[in-house]
Amino acid sequence: xxxxxxxxxxxxxxxxxxxxxxxxxxxxxxxxxxxxxxxxxxxxxxxxxxxxxxxxxxxxxxxxxxxxxxxxxxxxxxxxxxxxxxxxxxxxxxxxxxxxxxxxxxxxxxxxxxxxxxxxxxxxxxxxxxxxxxxxxxxxxxxxxxxxxxxxxxxxxxxxxxxxxxxxxxxxxxxxxxxxxxxxxxxxxxxxxxxxxxxxxxxxxxxxxxxxxxxxxxxxxxxxxxxxxxxxxxxxxxxxxxxxxxxxxxxxxxxxxxxxxxxxxxxxxxxxxxxxxxxxxxxxxxxxxxxxxxxxxxxxxxxxxxxxxxxxxxxxxxxxxxxxxxxxxxxxxxxxxxxxxxxxxxxxxxxxxxxxxxxxxxxxxxxxxxxxxxxxxxxxxxxxxxxxxxxxxxxxxxxxxxxxxxxxxxxxxxxxxxxx
Amino acid sequence: xxxxxxxxxxxxxxxxxxxxxxxxxxxxxxxxxxxxxxxxxxxxxxxxxxxxxxxxxxxxxxxxxxxxxxxxxxxxxxxxxxxxxxxxxxxxxxxxxxxxxxxxxxxxxxxxxxxxxxxxxxxxxxxxxxxxxxxxxxxxxxxxxxxxxxxxxxxxxxxxxxxxxxxxxxxxxxxxxxxxxxxxxxxxxxxxxxxxxxxxxxxxxxxxxxxxxxxxxxxxxxxxxxxxxxxxxxxxxxxxxxxxxxxxxxxxxxxxxxxxxxxxxxxxxxxxxxxxxxxxxxxxxxxxxxxxxxxxxxxxxxxxxxxxxxxxxxxxxxxxxxxxxxxxxxxxxxxxxxxxxxxxxxxxxxxxxxxxxxxxxxxxxxxxxxxxxxxxxxxxxxxxxxxxxxxxxxxxxxxxxxxxxxxxxxxxxxxxxxxxxxxxxxxxxxxxxxxxxxxxx
Numbered sequence: 001x002x003x004x005x006x007x008x009x010x011x012x013x014x015x016x017x018x019x020x021x022x023x024x025x026x027x028x029x030x031x032x033x034x035x036x037x038x039x040x041x042x043x044x045x046x047x048x049x050x051x052x053x054x055x056x057x058x059x060x061x062x063x064x065x066x067x068x069x070x071x072x073x074x075x076x077x078x079x080x081x082x083x084x085x086x087x088x089x090x091x092x093x094x095x096x097x098x099x100x101x102x103x104x105x106x107x108x109x110x111x112x113x114x115x116x117x118x119x120x121x122x123x124x125x126x127x128x129x130x131x132x133x134x135x136x137x138x139x140x141x142x143x144x145x146x147x148x149x150x151x152x153x154x155x156x157x158x159x160x161x162x163x164x165x166x167x168x169x170x171x172x173x174x175x176x177x178x179x180x181x182x183x184x185x186x187x188x189x190x191x192x193x194x195x196x197x198x199x200x201x202x203x204x205x206x207x208x209x210x211x212x213x214x215x216x217x218x219x220x221x222x223x224x225x226x227x228x229x230x231x232x233x234x235x236x237x238x239x240x241x242x243x244x245x246x247x248x249x250x251x252x253x254x255x256x257x258x259x260x261x262x263x264x265x266x267x268x269x270x271x272x273x274x275x276x277x278x279x280x281x282x283x284x285x286x287x288x289x290x291x292x293x294x295x296x297x298x299x300x301x302x303x304x305x306x307x308x309x310x311x312x313x314x315x316x317x318x319x320x321x322x323x324x325x326x327x328x329x330x331x332x333x334x335x336x337x338x339x340x341x342x343x344x345x346x347x348x349x350x351x352x353x354x355x356x357x358x359x360x361x362x363x364x365x366x367x368x369x370x371x372x373x374x375x376x377x378x379x380x381x382x383x384x385x386x387x388x389x390x391x392x393x394x395x396x397x398x399x400x401x402x403x404x405x406x407x408x409x410x411x412x413x414x415x416x417x418x419x420x
Numbered sequence: 421x422x423x424x425x426x427x428x429x430x431x432x433x434x435x436x437x438x439x440x441x442x443x444x445x446x447x448x449x450x451x452x453x454x455x456x457x458x459x460x461x462x463x464x465x466x467x468x469x470x471x472x473x474x475x476x477x478x479x480x481x482x483x484x485x486x487x488x489x490x491x492x493x494x495x496x497x498x499x500x501x502x503x504x505x506x507x508x509x510x511x512x513x514x515x516x517x518x519x520x521x522x523x524x525x526x527x528x529x530x531x532x533x534x535x536x537x538x539x540x541x542x543x544x545x546x547x548x549x550x551x552x553x554x555x556x557x558x559x560x561x562x563x564x565x566x567x568x569x570x571x572x573x574x575x576x577x578x579x580x581x582x583x584x585x586x587x588x589x590x591x592x593x594x595x596x597x598x599x600x601x602x603x604x605x606x607x608x609x610x611x612x613x614x615x616x617x618x619x620x621x622x623x624x625x626x627x628x629x630x631x632x633x634x635x636x637x638x639x640x641x642x643x644x645x646x647x648x649x650x651x652x653x654x655x656x657x658x659x660x661x662x663x664x665x666x667x668x669x670x671x672x673x674x675x676x677x678x679x680x681x682x683x684x685x686x687x688x689x690x691x692x693x694x695x696x697x698x699x700x701x702x703x704x705x706x707x708x709x710x711x712x713x714x715x716x717x718x719x720x721x722x723x724x725x726x727x728x729x730x731x732x733x734x735x736x737x738x739x740x741x742x743x744x745x746x747x748x749x750x751x752x753x754x755x756x757x758x759x760x761x762x763x764x765x766x767x768x769x770x771x772x773x774x775x776x777x778x779x780x781x782x783x784x785x786x787x788x789x790x791x792x793x794x795x796x797x798x799x800x801x802x803x804x805x806x807x808x809x810x811x812x813x814x815x816x817x818x819x820x821x822x823x824x825x826x827x828x829x830x831x832x833x834x835x836x837x838x839x840x841x842x843x844x845x846x847x848x849x850x851x852x853x854x855x856x857x858x859x860x861x
Binding site: 069071072074077082113115328346354357359 | 472496
């Protein structure tokens with residue numbers, strides 16, 4: 001714990017002077033993560049980077065598909081690799097329950113267990129506590145919940161979350177945070193924020209593998225600017241390899257959401273990755289890249305695929321609907337994925353009545369859509385035409401400018417991108 | 421154009437070894453016999469996209485579609501115009517169209533009687549006009565005209581004629597069986613007439629269907645009469661695994677194939693278990709439906725039976741351990757009642773139940789030495805986990821493995837016939853001693 005504070009004191013995190021930046025960079029590369037900023041948008045806060053991790057380089061901005069239970073819903077790791085995915089998520093809560101950390105450790109970690117050779121990020125298990133499980137209590141010790149499998153009461157502490165993630169062996173691990181819904185107000189928000197800071201320190205101390213597993217802090221503070229700023233001030237004193245922006249994308253108003261995102265990126269160090277958790281809708285991704293975020297994850301694209309919803313640059317196609325029964329075009333004539341190269345909307349519509357492969361086709365397509373979107377965003381930043389990209393992206397997505405979501409217009413305007 | 425042709429290279433103990441050539445529009449496909457067709461639902465191999473399907477190195481040259489899965493898409497296919505293979509984005513494979521999906525049990529009692537008189541061999545018989553198939557929305561009735569119209573939009577390379585096969589229930593009356601044979605022949609004649617008037621079916625072959633339930637005389641009659649028609653081959657219906665014991669099946673099939681011309685292929689419906697396949701090949705069957713790997717997959721099991729006969733018979737006594745012995749186990753022969761999972765049937769001695777807790781920490785591939793994607797990339801513990809957590813990938817991986825294993829079995833069967841090692845092969849596969857030179861361990 002003392003070591004952490006000493007190193008943190010040497011490298012002040014916010015808008016640091018050049019010498020401090022050098023010290024910070026050294027500290028960062030002593031860990032197993034390095035961020036190289038390739039290009040920055042001169043207009044907005046967008047940046048294009050290369051994130052070096054133990055299992056290879058990741059180009060950012062990046063969308064990370066979610067493979068909750070050690071598998072990406074019907075897609076093989078070969079297909080995932082083929083799609084160009086460089087990092088995906090595993091879920092500590094689910095994997096911690098089944099098959100459990102001991103077994104996964106025997107299998108050479110989650111990489112060995114699912115045979116994924118590239119990077120993995122695991123969350124702490126905290127979010128599932130709140131969203132999925134019957135919660136008994138949150139105390140300073142940890143999160144107490146009732147196991148859905150055998151009804152036992154289980155306590156998940158910061159130390160245990162890190163221990164599980166150490167067994168999983170993921171390249172990026174997340175601190176256990178005291179998660180509070182973004183719609184909650186009052187003293188609970190501050191309590192959760194303060195506790196998350198203390199839990200961050202406990203997580204850092206508990207990490208057995210700092211040289212190959214990168215612990216990210218999670219900025220909390222709800223929708224309260226002061227609390228969030230306080231959290232940023234404190235957490236950036238710690239020498240962690242990266243920061244996540246948490247406590248958002250949980251049903252709050254988009255107007256409040258973007259303001260907290262931009263506040264967060266304003267106070268996070270340039271030289272470390274910014275991971276915005278739970279964001280995956282195309283518009284949200286593009287706007288939050290403009291606001292300075294590098295990494296995103298969301299179950300939406302893969303989940304919606306299984307309901308027959310195919311993502312396209314102009315929205316989505318609900319392929320189970322009758323109107324597609326005789327539509328012989330591919331989902332997107334310009335898409336290069338295996339599904340679009342071989343199959344029509346009409347065939348997928350028909351197949352949905354017979355076989356699971358229909359879902360797999362759409363899942364492959366949706367992942368391709370997300371990854372291609374991020375690649376295009378990144379290329380435009382590198383080529384110094386990100387604002388133009390944003391404008392044409394919005395034009396394609398919405399039939400008319402009247403339909404642009406006002407929160408998105410406001411957010412983009414705040415970083416000097418005007419849409420009309 | 422000559423059309424489909426069977427080139428027989430060898431007959432050993434009743435087993436025919438050969439190649440069915442000249443299949444397809446330009447005669448480009450050939451199928452090694454005995455062989456099986458790739459099973460599809462709505463022209464997709466279950467669970468598999470083209471990427472995952474093509475990790476399989478030895479795909480059979482023929483695939484099967486069924487009207488059960490396609491009839492409801494008639495209008496779409498009609499508008500599409502280019503046939504179901506193209507509609508589905510299937511690879512370049514010969515397509516055989518059957519009436520029913522072999523992996524689904526069809527309800528019975530739906531052959532309708534519309535009191536239409538039809539002349540057949542100088543006898544006036546009351547012939548029902550329709551046969552039914554079962555789509556996702558329920559029953560679809562078809563007259564011969566509609567049946568042929570369906571084939572015209574599907575554009576398979578070969579299809580079985582419309583047939584009345586509802587005689588597989590026990591205690592079907594002799595009278596009913598007799599009627600079924602007659603109806604089927606009448607349907608065949610109708611279909612052939614309409615077929616030759618349909619330009620889209622110019623390069624498509626028709627197989628006649630042999631019915632007759634479990635009655636020897638009816639089977640022989642059906643075979644003889646069907647053989648008189650200008651068909652390219654024969655489908656043997658009503659012998660489904662669920663319908664009949666292997667011994668009776670073997671006897672009846674032998675009697676049937678004795679009536680059929682040697683130079684035309686015989687396809688058997690509804691039989692897929694390895695031991696039954698071998699027995700039916702001995703009875704004169706050439707071609708099988710490939711649905712068995714799918715059924716095994718659906719019950720969360722993996723095929724693991726040994727089909728490798730040692731190449732050197734002299735070394736048989738010192739032969740290397742069987743695949744199962746290498747894996748340190750034999751599959752658990754579990755209580756059949758505990759393993760009956762609806763349509764997918766009971767677990768057999770040819771498979772292992774990967775949901776079993778014994779595989780939880782087993783980091784070996786499903787089958788040692790198997791070259792399929794699943795065995796090359798994953799272990800039993802992972803597949804077990806996927807099954808326990810109801811993950812979709814389980815179906816993908818199991819389908820790949822089971823298909824690869826099953827196709828390997830057919831290759832090995834052909835080799836065994838070719839090298840005249842059939843008894844050893846049977847012993848290896850069924851674990852029952854059929855004599856031969858190999859010592860049972």
